[in-house]
Amino acid sequence: MRSSHVKFYQTGTFTVGNRLLNDSDRSVQSTMERTNSLNSGHRACQGCGEALGARYAIDAAMRATDNQLIAANATGCLEVFSTPYPETSWQIPWIHSLFGNAAAVATGIAVALRVKGRTGTRVVAQGGDGGTTDIGFGCLSGMFERNDDVLYICYDNEAYMNTGVQRSSATPPAARTATTQVVGPQPGNVFGQGKNVPRIAMAHEIPYVATATVADVRDLEAKVTKAMSIHGARYIHVLVPCPLGWGAAPHDTVKLARLATESGLFPVFEAEHGEVTDRSTIRRQVAVEEYLKPQRRFAHLFKPTLQSEVIARLQAQADRNIRRYNLLSGETHR
Amino acid sequence: MTKPYAITLDVGSSLANLTGSWRTQRPVYVDRLPPCNATCPAGENIQQWLFHAEEGNYEAAWRVLVADNPLAATMGRVCYHPCEKACNRGELDESVGINAVERFLGDEANRQGWQFDPVEQDTGRRILVVGSGPAGVSAAYHLRRMGHAVVICEAEDSAGGMMRYGIPQYRLPRDTLDADIRRIVDMGVELRLGERVDDVDALMRDQGFDACFLGVGSQIGKRAYIPAGDARHITDAVSVLHQMESTQRPLLGRRVVVYGGGNTAVDVARTARRLGAEESIIVYRRTREKMPAHAHEVEEALEEGVKLKWLSTIAEADGDTITVEKMALDENGFPQPTGELETMPADSVVLALGQDVDLDLLSGIDGMQIDGGAVVVDPVQMTTRPGIFAGGDMVGGEKTVTVAIGHGKKAARAIDAWLRGETYHAPPKHEQATYDRLNTWYYSDAPKTIRPVLDIIRRQSTFDEVVGSLDEANALYEARRCMSCGNCFECDTCYGVCPDNAVNKLGPGKRFSFNYDYCKGCGLCVAECPCGAIRMEHEPD
Incomplete structure (x- = not known):
């Protein structure tokens, strides 16, 4: 699902840009004209994956819609760090909703635009995993089943980071958070809980569902662009590592996103009307340890004693994803 | 101004919030020394000429190449390319076929008739070069570029030294060698063939030479x-x-x-x-x-x-x-x-x-020290006799064409400094771009193009060149395999991965700069830069 057709062996298709490419073939992020929808001066932590993912996604959406875009934003890190009243980092029309109703607010905007006949203006709703998979889930499901003309983007950093790293239904098993401490017989978040919202979105049979990470900007941009070419309910779930909440070095944000996909723990795919249509294959497969080790939220799996059984269960999850989405073999379609 | 309900303040931009103040470390763009450049005995800026070749701008590539080594087509055939052994790409898949691309560029220059840039200003100083082997022509070329008048005296009837009389034609066709040397003569170097020098001192005195470079090689078996x-x-x-x-x-x-x-x-x-x-x-x-x-x-x-x-x-x-x-x-x-x-x-x-050095020529030169059959030179190629420099096979050490060309270049710089009453010191080298500084995720897999090798049968009986050339498509492909170790090649990755928009893209050929007003010092750009051209430094006090 790598989204460039041109092969440059120096950097292949993996770098953000390439001076040898025609302008029209370059990623949005490589152009001097990118919107910088989320501008400098925001208060996100060093190396924030969410700030990065939001700029990647919204800049691409801006280009896809010829800058005719309105965004609704659930409460969460993204809203807090970008817009402490009266300052904002957003350089687009942007509205802050409640924690739980970004999908409903976006639906309202889309309907109002339709009523006013402004069909050229498109609507994006965005939120973190807390605002999407937990608190805003009812509104989100409603937006899906009504097939409202909204692209909902979830920036998943796997916990409530803004309020102090509490567990969400997107927190992975074994991860330490403020509410899943490293105590008891099964330290960290328990296995067998949580939900997989991309698959739930697919179950609504909406026109378009995709996952992506901040490690592959071309792929993310291509998915946003494709989503903006479709009308109806669309959902993109972007993995955005959080240095603070994951206990990782700020410079490892992109690397961790890459390891999440290369280990199979976070499958990158797209689906149309409930069926998987494409996936990014693993290029350099790694064991889950390589992804887990740099993160302090998983430190208890390695010290004081190696928790081989727990790691094996996480590896089994990755292996299941690899089987389910056929991540190891064959060419990707695009 | 009236404001909407419940709004009391105007909308402000977050640009007022200079997040750069959070920083304790800052990223800085650097140029590191790629291993190919570091090992090149002729001191070529290989990474840089590949950079131009990648764009298909072969003339620009050739001009960067010949800034250090005037014999591109010859080099592309006879150099033992230590650069390829050092190439970081070798650890990833296979080293870049640097020598093959060099040969392509050299041949392209000869085909297209590219000439060296004209000499800007003559200095009026006269330098004698004895021997037209690789060391001699390299010294002559570099001295001429600096504006000095150069005379090469060659004892044989043809120029080239061991490149002609030591390297078989199947490795170096003579028209290639001739073309490379002719270009140096065309820039105004006087080449006297069949003129054996027996008394360097007398010749320098009689014909008013200010300095001399000896590159007579070692030709006694x-x-x-x-x-x-x-x-x-x-x-x-x-x-x-x-x-x-x-x-x-x-x-x-x-x-x-x-x-x-x-x-x-x-x-x-x-x-x-x-x-x-x-x-x-x-x-x-x-x-x-x-x-x-x-x-x-x-x-x-x-x-x-x-x-x-x-x-x-x-x-x-x-x-x-x-x-x-x-x-x-x-x-x-x-x-x-x-x-x-x-x-x-x-x-x-x-x-x-x-082979041994012919010491007859040297015995007449006052104050010249010879040790173990080789002429003693200082680190900038000057012999123990001030004003007389030497290089190539006659000074000992590794005896290859490329080493000799490197000696000629270094000696030219030293002579130029000596003429001004100064001592040449090589500028300090950048730190090396070692493999561990690269983020090889970004390089896709691409094996090396193998130069076509002449049919075994054909080359047993003929003196045709054994190793063939790359065509343009192959040369371009090969150049694009360069990982540009330690030197920005404008892949936009730093510009993309900054969560704070704190990287300014300056446009084609101008690279990038950091906006330290907003850079929080997360180091993502450093970690993700494919070629290791960014360094994290402590924030200055």
Whole structure:
């Protein structure tokens, strides 16, 4: 699902840009004209994956819609760090909703635009995993089943980071958070809980569902662009590592996103009307340890004693994803 | 101004919030020294000329190349390319075919007739260069570029030194060598052929030279004492290869034995095959692994039917046979005689045991120190006689064309400084762009293009060039395999991965800059930069 057709062996298709490419073939992020929808001066932590993912996604959406875009934003890190009243980092029309109703607010905007006949203006709703998979889930499901003309983007950093790293239904098993401490017989978040919202979105049979990470900007941009070419309910779930909440070095944000996909723990795919249509294959497969080790939220799996059984269960999850989405073999379609 | 309900403040931009103040470390763009450049004996800026070649701008690439080494097409054939051994890409898949691209650029220059940039201003100083081998022409070229008047005196009737009289034509076609040298003459270097210099001091005094560069090479083949009933069939490699340039080709017979294990031995053995020898055998006293000849050349020789007989010395040569004594390596790796003898037929024996400097020329120069048969020079190639510099084979050390070209360049800079009453000091080198500084995720897999190799049969009997050239598409592909270690190649990755938009893109060819007002110092750009061209530094106090 790598989204460039041109092969440059120096950097292949993996770098953000390439001076040898025609302008029209370059990623949005490589152009001097990118919107910088989320501008400098925001208060996100060093190396924030969410700030990065939001700029990647919204800049691409801006280009896809010829800058005719309105965004609704659930409460969460993204809203807090970008817009402490009266300052904002957003350089687009942007509205802050409640924690739980970004999908409903976006639906309202889309309907109002339709009523006013402004069909050229498109609507994006965005939120973190807390605002999407937990608190805003009812509104989100409603937006899906009504097939409202909204692209909902979830920036998943796997916990409530803004309020102090509490567990969400997107927190992975074994991860330490403020509410899943490293105590008891099964330290960290328990296995067998949580939900997989991309698959739930697919179950609504909406026109378009995709996952992506901040490690592959071309792929993310291509998915946003494709989503903006479709009308109806669309959902993109972007993995955005959080240095603070994951206990990782700020410079490892992109690397961790890459390891999440290369280990199979976070499958990158797209689906149309409930069926998987494409996936990014693993290029350099790694064991889950390589992804887990740099993160302090998983430190208890390695010290004081190696928790081989727990790691094996996480590896089994990755292996299941690899089987389910056929991540190891064959060419990707695009 | 009236505001909407419940709104009391105007909308402000977050640009008022200078998040750069959070920083304790800052990213800084650097240029690190790529391993290819670091190992190039001629000091070529390989990464930079590949950068231009990647764009298909071959003339710009060639101009960067010849800023250090004027003999591009020749280099692309005879250089043993240590750069490729050092290439970081070798750790990823296979090293970049630097030498092949260099050859393509050199040939392109000769095809298109590209000329060197004209000399801007003459300095009025006159430099004598003795010898037109690689060291001499390199020194002459660089001195001329600096505006000095240069005269090369060459004892032979053709220029090129060992490039002509030591390297067989199947490795270096003479029209290629001629074209490379002609371009240097065309920029205003005076080349006097057939003019042997016997008295350097007198010549400098009489013709008003301000400084001198000696690059006469080492052209006296070393002899070894071999008891021989009939010595007519014993000759040496230098003479054989030299004679190949005359109209009278050497008569070596059907069975040729070459004695020695260096590149010259291999050259002669391969030449003998081409001259029609049915058997061409290299006799060497140590093992194949210990042969100083380059493995690749030995490989090609074997393919052509040259035979190797290692752990052997020639004990006696008699008429049409030789007697070989077997050797065994002792615990220190030195060959020791075993007393085991073997007779084998040989119409001629060619000694390729190394070469000595012709010291006759030097004996007349006052104050010139010679040690172990080589001229003593300081780190910038000046001999113990002020104003006289030397380089190439005659100063000892590694004897290759590329090393000699490097000597010529360094000497030219030193002469230029000396003429101004200064001492040349090489500028400090950048820190090395080692493999661990790269983020190789971003480089996709691409094996090396192998230069076409002439049909074995064809090259056994002809002096056609053995190694072919890349065509344009291949050369471009090969250039684009360069990972640009340590030097920005404008891939936009830093510009993309900054969560704070704190990287400014300055436009094509201008690279990037950091906006320290907003850079929080997360280091994502440093971690993700494919080629290691960004460094994290402590925030200045």
